[in-house]
Amino acid sequence: MVNIRDLDPSASPLDYYGSELRRLREAAGLKQAQLGDIIFCAASLVGQIETARKVPTRDFSERVDAALNTGGVFSRLVGLVLRSQLPAWFQAYAEMEAKAAYISTFQAQLIYGLLQTEGYARAVLGVRHERGLDAQVAARMERQRILEREQPPLMWVVLSEATLHQEVGGREVMREQLTHLLGLREREWVRVQILPFEAGAHAGLPGTFTLLRFEDDPDIVYTEDFVQGHMTANPAALREGSLRYDHLQAAALSVEKSAELIARVMEERYGHHPEPDGRAVA
Numbered sequence: 006m007v008n009i010r011d012l013d014p015s016a017s018p019l020d021y022y023g024s025e026l027r028r029l030r031e032a033a034g035l036k037q038a039q040l041g042d043i044i045f046c047a048a049s050l051v052g053q054i055e056t057a058r059k060v061p062t063r064d065f066s067e068r069v070d071a072a073l074n075t076g077g078v079f080s081r082l083v084g085l086v087l088r089s090q091l092p093a094w095f096q097a098y099a100e101m102e103a104k105a106a107y108i109s110t111f112q113a114q115l116i117y118g119l120l121q122t123e124g125y126a127r128a129v130l131g132v133r134h135e136r137g138l139d140a141q142v143a144a145r146m147e148r149q150r151i152l153e154r155e156q157p158p159l160m161w162v163v164l165s166e167a168t169l170h171q172e173v174g175g176r177e178v179m180r181e182q183l184t185h186l187l188g189l190r191e192r193e194w195v196r197v198q199i200l201p202f203e204a205g206a207h208a209g210l211p212g213t214f215t216l217l218r219f220e221d222d223p224d225i226v227y228t229e230d231f232v233q234g235h236m237t238a239n240p241a242a243l244r245e246g247s248l249r250y251d252h253l254q255a256a257a258l259s260v261e262k263s264a265e266l267i268a269r270v271m272e273e274r275y276g277h278h279p280e281p282d283g284r285a286v287a
Contacts, residue, residue: 012057018085023057025082029073030055044068060090060140063147087147090140094233101225101236103151107218108160111200111209111253114171116182117162119149120189120197125182128174152195161196163253165209169199169270180275183267190264198257199266208252216246 014024030040030051037055038048046065053059061069066079091099102108102119110117115129123146130141151157172179189195200207217225223238226246237243258266 017057018082018089019057019060022061022079022082022086023055025078026051026061026069027055029075029078033073035073040069040072043072060137060143061086062143063087084147084150087140087144090137090144091148092233098227098234098236099148101217101227102148104219104222105158105217106220108158108215109162109218109250110160110215111163111165111213111250112168113165113209113213114167115173115213116164116168116186118145119152119160120162120186120195121145121149122178122182122185124174124178128178152192157194159194161198161254163198163200163209163250163257166199166201166266166270169267170274172274176275180271183271183275186267187264190260196260197263198254198260199263200253200257201266204256207256208249214246214249216243216250 012020012024014021030037033040035043036048037051041048041051044065045068050059050065054061054065061079061083063080063083066083069075069079070077088096088099108119115121116125118126121129123142126145127138127142130145131138152160169183173182186197189197200209213229215227217227219225224243225236225238226242227234227236229235257263
């Protein structure tokens with residue numbers, strides 16, 4: 006059993022969060038069970054988070070802030086905690102992604118992480134094992150908070166048609182995911198195009214890649230293999246990535262035609278009948 010007194014608050018964001026939760030709970034004169042009653046969770050959950058054995062969610066953090074009148078301490082800390090749950094090699098990219106003014110990406114096999122539903126993300130991240138899966142899913146959902154900012158990044162996504170047909174997590178998960186893609190048309194700063202099978206050989210055959218553009222920092226191209234990700238600001242790589250992306254956009258369906266294809270795949274493969282704008286019909 007991990008003893009909270011043996012935890013080093015500087016060891017990780019999770020350890021610091023746990024130590025602060027215990028400190029402020031005790032300062033408020035509350036036992037774990039009493040705090041649990043106030044925020045509608047088990048005392049054991051409070052204890053597991055205080056001992057850094059469980060990762061807190063944003064909802065938990067907001068409820069603790071309200072209960073202990075912290076002024077938003079845990080709502081601010083939880084972002085660091087969740088980001089620390091991302092693979093170590095991915096954390097640097099996530100930080101750059103959060104700073105980007107413009108994101109353009111081509112995805113050959115999977116829906117882009119910023120556009121994934123929770124069910125889809127859970128299925129993707131749980132392929133090999135489920136150890137720490139809740140924390141991994143929470144971290145991926147936390148990444149998506151950049152799309153809710155007052156000034157979110159402009160994002161243009163080209164998806165291979167294969168991403169629509171690859172059944173990830175089952176039919177219900179795919180219906181939810183494709184409905185989400187259709188609903189993105191309401192966000193003027195997000196555009197999704199589908200590269201159809203009919204395009205044949207195309208500039209994205211070497212694989213998935215992402216271009217990040219910034220207001221003040223050098224642009225970056227990001228690629229990934231099954232071991233880790235790779236970021237570079239090399240001008241030659243950026244030129245090649247930008248050229249390939251331009252070709253992919255040109256070969257892809259228009260945003261409107263892409264929505265029609267997404268709706269058709271939903272109907273034909275997953276037994277749903279939506280309009281291109283995402284509204285279901287009988």
